[in-house]
Amino acid sequence: MIHFSNVTKFYERQAAIKNITFSIEKGEMVFMTGPSGAGESTLLKIIYLSEKPDEGSVTIAEWDLSKLKESSIPFLRRNIGVVFQDSRLLDNRNVFDNVAIALRIRGMLDSEIQEWVMEILKMVNLRHKAGSFPRALSGGEQQRVVIARAIVGEPTILLADEPTGNLDPDTAAGIARLFKEINARGTTIVIATHNRELYRNTGRRVFRIDGGNMVGEEIG
Amino acid sequence: MYLLYSFRLALQSLWREKWINLLSVLTIAAGLFMITLTFFVVYNIDLATKRLPARFSVMLYLNDGLPEQETGSIIAQMKKNNAVEQARYIAKDKALEELKGVLKNADYILEGIDENPLPASIEIKLKKESVNIASVKKFVAEIKEIKGIADVEYGEQFLNSINSIKGMAKAGSLSLIIIMSAGVIFVCYSTIKIAFYRRKEEIETFKLLGATRGFIRAPFVIEGSVLGMFGGIASMAAAFAFHYVLFYKVTAAIPILTILVFPLETFPALPVAGLLLGIGGAVIALGRIRFS
Numbered sequence A: 001m002i003h004f005s006n007v008t009k010f011y012e013r014q015a016a017i018k019n020i021t022f023s024i025e026k027g028e029m030v031f032m033t034g035p036s037g038a039g040e041s042t043l044l045k046i047i048y049l050s051e052k053p054d055e056g057s058v059t060i061a062e063w064d065l066s067k068l069k070e071s072s073i074p075f076l077r078r079n080i081g082v083v084f085q086d087s088r089l090l091d092n093r094n095v096f097d098n099v100a101i102a103l104r105i106r107g108m109l110d111s112e113i114q115e116w117v118m119e120i121l122k123m124v125n126l127r128h129k130a131g132s133f134p135r136a137l138s139g140g141e142q143q144r145v146v147i148a149r150a151i152v153g154e155p156t157i158l159l160a161d162e163p164t165g166n167l168d169p170d171t172a173a174g175i176a177r178l179f180k181e182i183n184a185r186g187t188t189i190v191i192a193t194h195n196r197e198l199y200r201n202t203g204r205r206v207f208r209i210d211g212g213n214m215v216g217e218e219i220g
Numbered sequence B: 001m002y003l004l005y006s007f008r009l010a011l012q013s014l015w016r017e018k019w020i021n022l023l024s025v026l027t028i029a030a031g032l033f034m035i036t037l038t039f040f041v042v043y044n045i046d047l048a049t050k051r052l053p054a055r056f057s058v059m060l061y062l063n064d065g066l067p068e069q070e071t072g073s074i075i076a077q078m079k080k081n082n083a084v085e086q087a088r089y090i091a092k093d094k095a096l097e098e099l100k101g102v103l104k105n106a107d108y109i110l111e112g113i114d115e116n117p118l119p120a121s122i123e124i125k126l127k128k129e130s131v132n133i134a135s136v137k138k139f140v141a142e143i144k145e146i147k148g149i150a151d152v153e154y155g156e157q158f159l160n161s162i163n164s165i166k167g168m169a170k171a172g173s174l175s176l177i178i179i180m181s182a183g184v185i186f187v188c189y190s191t192i193k194i195a196f197y198r199r200k201e202e203i204e205t206f207k208l209l210g211a212t213r214g215f216i217r218a219p220f221v222i223e224g225s226v227l228g229m230f231g232g233i234a235s236m237a238a239a240f241a242f243h244y245v246l247f248y249k250v251t252a253a254i255p256i257l258t259i260l261v262f263p264l265e266t267f268p269a270l271p272v273a274g275l276l277l278g279i280g281g282a283v284i285a286l287g288r289i290r291f292s
């Protein structure tokens, strides 16, 4: 589903990602971890096409990124849900609209949107907050809105950058359960995290990254 | 389709900044109204100069005592000429009569003159398309060569001034219309540019969620076209008001102005023009949308 082959990414001559190779199969849930500045965010950004690799090749769901036309980027992105590190919730829209926007860009009709969004909000347990604005939500609730927005369009891949960043352990555990549930439906998931609890005893692959290098792979 | 949502986004944005947008609409309206006035002026100059060729004539004065046969041959020759619409022979007697008619009660001036001093002449009306400096000069040069013609007279001054009035009006109005249109586009451009920057974060998010260029552009293009169209409607209202005041109020005081024509049927072009200029401004403001 996601293949990196000798991928390098420079930021002003400084390599953030160095010669990284890995493969993630369909339906997997994979973790990436490492010290701050190791390069996990950059890796995820390459997958959701926010950054272009300088060397190597990347294939996502059969799409070779080096051959991808810019006008095709939106359509590939619709296959990739992202839980952004900085959430990217729209402050001037309520929870419902924040989630609905992912369907609106797909040109879905209002009648269908209503149904789908309420269904997803139910799944993340936020039905009763549909009319609230992001600022009025707790950190865990906000994160669930972001997850709802990421999966409402039924992407084949879900990426999450520090999804439990500022959450207390209990809330983080709730988020972890949510990811497990989403993964059980067949969605391929990649999570970048510093939170050991998220991958401990999951039996999933954990990529260890340091200084832009892939320094090891273990089972959580 | 997402267009319904684009309309909603556009209207929300228009409403949120209603005062700035109102100002833009009024500026656009002012620009379009000036374009309308310019058009009005040029339209009337054009109409006036179109009527003028009918009044333009070339006078051929014949040699005194020219035999009737030669006179007839000159008239025939004139009538055959491609540039000539009409050729009217004015005999010596007729010329005197016309002069007396013009002088009316002042015809004592002619008392004591026994012999008719006026020459016979041919008044020539040229075809409309030949009433221009080049054609007239060529025509006059031709007929001056004909034997039996003493002199040729035509309103050279008159012809030159029509020509330069027309040229100046056309050039002046065209540049004014271009400048005003550019101004209208610029107002739309800057209004949309500001709206775009205000929503930059949101647009960035839309892109990351998989929005196409069309989805991102549509609300802004709609905003631009709405601004332009309302500007057009406002300028149309102003043009109707102007028309009303000029043709019902001012002409009552200055009747001569009734010769002016204001083609009301062209007014609906204003909202359309506004809409197109608005779209133009928005498209320029958006530029190229990049995803990475």
Ligand SMILES: Nc1ncnc2c1ncn2[C@@H]1O[C@H](COP(=O)(O)OP(=O)(O)O)[C@@H](O)[C@H]1O
Pocket: A011, A012, A015, A016, A034, A035, A036, A037, A038, A039, A040, A041, A042, A043
């Ligand atoms: N836009 C950028 N411009 C310059 N340097 C960057 C940029 N983004 C990230 N970096 C640098 O690249 C390295 C990896 O960053 P990142 O992938 O965000 O690390 P993390 O593993 O903490 O997510 C860091 O040294 C960071 O400072």
Ligand SMILES: [Mg+2]
Pocket: A037, A040, A041, A042, A085, A161
């Ligand atoms: Mg990071």
